[in-house]
Amino acid sequence: MGHTLAEKILMHNTGVADCKPGDIVITHPDCVMFHDIYTTNVYRKFKEMGFTKSWDAEKVIIMFDHLIPTCLPLDGDHMKHGYQFAEEFGARKVHAGDGICHQLMPELGYARPGNVVFVTDSHTTTYGAVSAFSTGIGYTEMAAILGTGEMWVRVPSAIKIQIDGTLPDGVCSKDIALRVLGDLKAAGGTYKSLEFCGSTIDAMPVDERLTIANMAVECGAKVGLFAPTKESCTYSNVNYDDVSWLHFDDDAEYEKVLTYKAEDMVPYIAAHPYVDNVKPLSELEGMKVDKVFIGSCTNGRLQDLAAAARILDGHHIAPHIELLITPASRSIFKQAIALGYVEKLVRAGAMFTHPYCSLCEGRSGGLLCDDEVLLGTNNRNFLGRLGSPKSKTYLSSPAVAAATAVTGYLTNPADVK
Amino acid sequence: MMKQTLVQQFSETQQTTCSLVPDYIMLTDTISDAMLEKLENLDIPSKNKLIVCIDHDTPNSSIAVGKKQRRLLTWALDRNLTVEKCQGVGYIRLLESYVKHNDIIAGTGYHMAGLGAAGALGIRMTEDELWETIKNDKVTLPHPVVLTISLTGTMPNYVSIQDVALAIQKEYSNKIDDHTLIVFKDETGLTTDQRYDLCHFAQQYGACSALFTEETISCNTRFDISATQPLVVLPGTSNQTEYLGALHDIHVNEVFIGGCRGGKLEDLRAAAAILKGKHIAYRLRLVVTPATSSIYLQALREGLIDIFLDCGAVVMNQGCSVCWGKAQGILDAGEVLVSTGSYHYPGCCGDTNADVYLVSPCTAAHCAITGTLSE
């Protein structure tokens, strides 16, 4: 009997010879990370629990990405607690303002194929794109892992999502993510492993896979996994042969299989106020938009900025539109400068910020007021998340977002010349 | 009859008040709701004079600010007014694209005098006065007392223009009040960026406005910039300054290089020259913000943004940023900010128990590397 990707990684990590959905296994994470929103909580809980040292300081990563630049009272204090933890317990991997944690974890090679990784953030599913079993936890649980080096996991059942063929022009991995969420619905993947395969997926670069894995949590999934490819191993700087055990088994048991033809995909929109309220762009085209946000751990990568720059080049944003663009990491920012994207985007009228969580975290920087409509490339459009509960947020790909910034109304990128 | 220049007009006339016709009227997102409501019901006489700048709090830090910005923008677009939306600090945008020699510009901002860099007169007024100005297309103000200062000499290379501005303040503060219009006659070859800082500071230390003139005038006094030393404005409500050399190892949490005073192209060049190849101090937060979009673009081309990114800085979008103190770079109690901004009163950027020191971009850059404010 074969195994799902999730089962294979859990067996590899725990040493158990076999496992099935519902089993409780004790994992030993390859690394853990907590970010600035929770540094104070982790620090306090860790001490409260009576721990005096972390289980392995080399496996502990601390990132400041939500609170830099500081924007609310006590932001500086939370950073201080992060540094304090690092100094007291010997954690040396601290990143301040280097980018959004979910970009940095795979980009810097902290999360790699076959790893088990836990982070105090729901979008930790992102590293499934580089074949890591990675998922979000709370700060109390993080404090316990930091002390013990262990975490219990219920082996998830799995849903296989197979996509074959070539995506049409103007359609990208974000559209696949939205389509799948619309089909599975917000609770359709709860506790489960979503596992992506097919010729479209095989040919997809890591940057685009990251978008899909990132959004797996939006249907409640524990993980969103991809099998390693030669390209993804190069990205993660590992030998493909060392992780080739992590492949799809034909005889693995999946509780459900969804199959798609890439050619059938179109640009999609997640309409206010649920991520699973997904409609084809064509149904909403022409709707007036006030603000456009391109960024976040979902779509703040180089290819996303490239798509936006290509569409906005030579155009200026509509008079009533505000355009906020935030790259996902310092290195992406630098590459985007070198390739001329930043210049094109600023010239088009964008506010281009430093890499951080930006508007997506809903604490500052572009909050929506009553009746305003945002089109964002981020991952959540929940009621009131990005400002007033009377505002509306719609989610799309970077290309649709850029085209909409030009016209001021929901627009298909193919229509912007 | 040939139109009198501003300097002639103010130097020669003897009336107690003067009545001027503005060339531009500047409105920003600091506008009050009451003013906006009045404007919404007004048929504006000279629409082409209004420039609406959404510049202070961008992207907006709160739902309330966003609401006001949206209302202001909608009002301006409905009336086909000139809008500068999220393109950086209004004063610098005006200098880049609108204001010229002898223009008169009315606004409510604390740095209107900065427009004197172009030889224009920036007049700061209350919102009620601005309302009258918009309605009547006329500014009435008490006749200013002109203080003409001739600038001579050469600035030492370890000194920045802001140090000169503060040195002028030290020298003339007892001669300056809110009726004083300072007219600078430059014999030293200052750039527009440098002139902006001198005019900007003149308003800060109490003059009603300031401007540079190219006309031949007889000056009240000469100021030799050669003897200037680096200066720091100390935290607090007064404009107390101290020589940088007299300060000892003040531990710094955050450094800000940006905004209208520290985010102009020459400011960024000066800071980048110091930060190149270096890294900021452990735990220190450095925020860099180009003043406007065009400065951002030029800084990109010159590789300055790369230098800031490589040294560990956070490079934010064009605008007022940390200096406005609402969202970018908020301080906690007990923290210290070294800033190229304009404000330093308690609570101007976060907690009232945080200290803000104002310095030049060069001093700020050094401070970011060492983590302490000292010579």
Next chain:
Amino acid sequence: MEKSFEGRIWKLGDDIDTDIIMPTQWVTLDTMDEVKKHAFEPLRPELAAAIQPGDIIVAGNNFGCGSSREQAPEALSALKIKCIIAKSFARIFFRNAINNGLLLIESKDLPDHCQEGDIVKVEINHCIWCNGKEYDIPRIPENIFQIIEDGGLVKSMQKRNHCLK
């Protein structure tokens, strides 16, 4: 923990996300007493002040979806919510609630057959009584029950570390 208890219910719908349970701008406040005042603010601003110790929340599917934000269950714990009964719970919220000693009970039927203000009686690992009708509930797995019994993961770890010493 008592094996059976009664409480008044507050009723909520499907997909109550952590941004509704605890909006992000409040999560960095210094104390949980300040944080908890903002529970459910975007959806029902009056609710946090109205909740009394011992009250019970009843909701639909996918309660607690969204962020890993542990302030959400911690705030509900601080409001002294006795337990949450929902058709289903989101994964991270589930773990976080347990780790904060907050009891969660899955029931597919009860949420459709009760009104806000009703009094329900819960018999742990057995059933819920509401308006004279009995609803079966699942047994809580042993490892999870132990954490709740200890009063949350912090106390659990304190016990562990004390034993090790």
